[in-house]
Amino acid sequence: MRPNKRFMIPYRARFDKALNPFMSLSPADVEKVARLARLAMTDQELRAARDQLNNIFGLIAEMQAVDTAGIEPMSHAQDVAQRLREDKVTETNQREAFQAIAPQVENGLYLVPQVIE
Amino acid sequence: MQWEIVIGLEVHTQLSTNTKIFSGASTAFGAEPNTQADAVSIALPGVLPVLNKGAVERAIKFGLATGARIAQRSVFARKNYFYPDLPKGYQISQFDLPVVGQGALTIQVEPLSGNAKPYEKTVRITRAHLEEDAGKSVHGNSQGVTGIDLNRAGTPLLEIVSEPDMCSAAEAVAYAKALHTLVRWIGICDGNMQEGSFRCDVNVSVRRPGEPLGTRREIKNLNSFKFMQQAIDYEVQWQIDTIESGGKIHQATILFNPDTGETRAMRSKEDAHDYRYFPDPDLLPLEISTEWIEQVRGTLPELPQAKQARYVSELGLSAYDASILTASREMADFFEEALGDATGQAKICANWIIGEVSAQLNRDGLDMTQCPINAQQLGGMLTRIADGTISNSGAKEVFRTMWAEGGSADAIIEAKGLKQVSDSGAIEALVDEIIAANADKVTEYRSGKDKLFGFFVGLAMKASKGKANPAQLNDILKKKLAG
Amino acid sequence: MLNASIKQLSAALRAKEISSVELTQSYLDRIVRLNPQLNAYITLNPEVSLAQARAADARLAAGMADPLTGIPVAQKDIFCAKGWLTTCGSKMLHNFVSPYDAHVITQFNNAGAVNLGKTNMDEFAMGSSNETSHYGTVKNPWDRARVPGGSSGGTAAAVAARLCAAATGTDTGGSIRQPAALCGISGLKPTYGVVSRYGMIAFASSLDQAGPMGRSAEDLALLLNTMAGFDERDSTSLQREKEDYARDLNKSLTGLRIGLPKEFFAEGLSGDVAKAVEAAIAEYKKLGAVIVDISLPNTKLSIPVYYVLAPAEASSNLSRFDGVRYGYRAPEYSDLADMYEKSRAQGFGAEVKRRIMIGTYVLSHGYYDAYYLQAQKIRRLIAQDFTAAYKQCDVIMGPTSPSTAFKLGEKGDDPVQMYLSDIYTIAVNLAGLPGMSIPCGFGANDMPVGLQIIGNYFDEARMLNVAHQYQLATDWHSRAPQL
């Protein structure tokens, strides 16, 4: 992947009317989100989802007014560094137990409909 | 019309850890499908990642070896997309804060065509980041289905991203090779390209001189240098043809087919460009202390470039010999071990390795690690050449025997009676006998027929059964013939 | 027996007044009788429970009992328990028999507790009323026409109805405290990182925290002693000294500074709840506490922040449910994409899909900064509010929920109204602080009211002390619904 500076640019600097996320979602937006999330939806479901999402985004819009210049984003509740694991094998083969609950397996492989590259 | 080629590489190197990047499952190659797919690898509900120290250590090594800054704080992010070989539905990678920052690699480029001379070039490395590998799709089991093997899922990768600094297939290949040498040299990757330990994505675009960068297409997953060169050549020509015939290049991910030698666009992954990156809440920021960096620095071997320079300045080797001897860590180690303290013998040692040893390896289809003779054996033979125990032809015999049957140089010299006669008394006696038996020829020689010197050398060598030390024999013959 | 505390039950077990098998059987009998009305449990496994009880009796007989040995404890169905169906309230996991134990389950097993069954919950812990469970709504034992709260509603109902001695819950935005309040029981969400998340099916990783739910603060202390502790399999698990959460239960509250945030007593709070909470504060004054008026100015923003961050993390966490390795797969599909889309559309319920959609959208390209990043920044402002407040007070108190339990179906059509009911609990998760709810009276329709106690980081022992002293002085916590 190419580095994208998205995380680093201050919110205000990037805020763009053309991308104004606080305006209501179009049917195409909702369809795109459903596709990204791999959720099959009927037209009726998409319409309902759109109305509900717009309500929720109305609720979320409150955040827009807050001045957060210079505030460090908070990803974790505690300011702790990642702990590291020693490079030692601790896991044993559990294929049988794991595949006992799998929808479809053959010769130790999980099966899915054909993948086309 | 002139065209400029712009190439950048993203190389995925599989790090040589015992376990996966986020779990204690083995990374050994070739296991039965899914037997190394632990709860984390198959993403059971509720399982969590814990970072492997060995993977971080290897990333630090790489950063130090390329003069890059190691990030004191880096962050793991999730790259979200659905694919059956990606069990969590996201890949844990690094995004805006990678562990290794900007570095560089100097490469020797051998132009692929014409009589152009080799040259040196420095390629800038944008960054290198840690991430997990995906599993493997196995096709062709049953009709209409794909099998998923998650043994490889979670194997640690270091993705090394270069700047688009290369302007020919030759440069791209030289860079990839140099990187391949380096990661093996510092011991972070086994470099096995057949097993997928070193995979290259190549971004290619073309432009007319002076124009802004063209649209790039990314050739995915090249796992041989030969294919890389073919793929780039084909792709460059395709792009040029496309533009010259009035077409436009569209950004795409493409695959190279080694059978046809052609590239083709992948069936475009839907919404491919919306990976919804965000910092992984299951992992905390990776902090690397200066002490740790220094400790890792202490474990780094002398790097190929430093070695090359030292071979030239301290051992008096040519730049060419030095570059060949540092083509791999094994080669350089072999050379240094065979040479030992006898630095004066560097040239002859280099000649033997670059000459006979390489030729024999080539003939037998072996690589340096499989060499039937070890460095001590070769060193022992070189010592006997240097101290005059064996002649060059004797040495060849010793080498052949060593290669085929093993044994030390001394044992072979002894068993085969290859020891030179360096006893000047014995040589003098032998020369006296020859002079006495060939009085007429001696007279001719003394009257100016210099060419006859070779005749006397031949006779003396024959008489000594080839064991007389040639230099010594020459001296004595000259002296005695002079009268 | 049914109203006895864990301490009393433990004493009775040690004194052989009752066996764990008898105790377990009596709970199982009661569950069989009452669960059909309440739907608090999804899965029972009487043979396994009784086998654990027999093992506990053996351990008791051998004199090797822990405080929880032989105590029947119910587990929220979010915890993976080996050999147990673990559904997380979802059709997606209707057939998921976990092949491994969550850390919390292991801790209870090691303590010799009996797993009495898996309790109902909102699907993937997303909900505040337990109406989103695929396995049917849970009824509030105080009024079966009303909700028990959520997402740990099955646990809250089971504890309130005496269908277990105690149980576990998880709290991402109030999912322990709110149902505890609505069902008239005690519940504690520890500081983020105190209880391992390993094996607890993730909703929003940076907010999720497991905690105990029971009939008294004293019981919670014993449960937390078992649940808490470092686990190397969870990177966010904190390495801290083991502590005894019961150590301060009997301390005096004289001089305790209780902060009352003005934002918690503003518009939106029902009069009946306000009255009960104010009475509780008056009781605390009698116990020697001092009241301090404080402000948490960003409280209102906690809802929008939460409804960006939690769905974002959830959308990614729930990507692993794809019908490939476990769980629900649609019976019919045309190709891979169709299999994903149908399996997920059929396996997830409406609320889960809604949150996946929100999360996917806020992370998608172009919106990240405006939503996710902005929410993370405001999250820090919210946490800073608490840091400032704890300079003035020792604990913060207020209502847990703005109203008592509402009627089933009352808010079903309006997610926003439902979301607003978490106004007092969400900020605690965003800050990572510990929070608890204890019964403090009854409001309209004789429904229970919860008092929320919010502590500073790692101040669980003090919070339990504060709650316990109140429970010594009042008897709200020992009131039980008529069934």
Ligand SMILES: [Mg+2]
């Ligand atoms: Mg890449």
Ligand SMILES: [Zn+2]
């Ligand atoms: Zn990569």
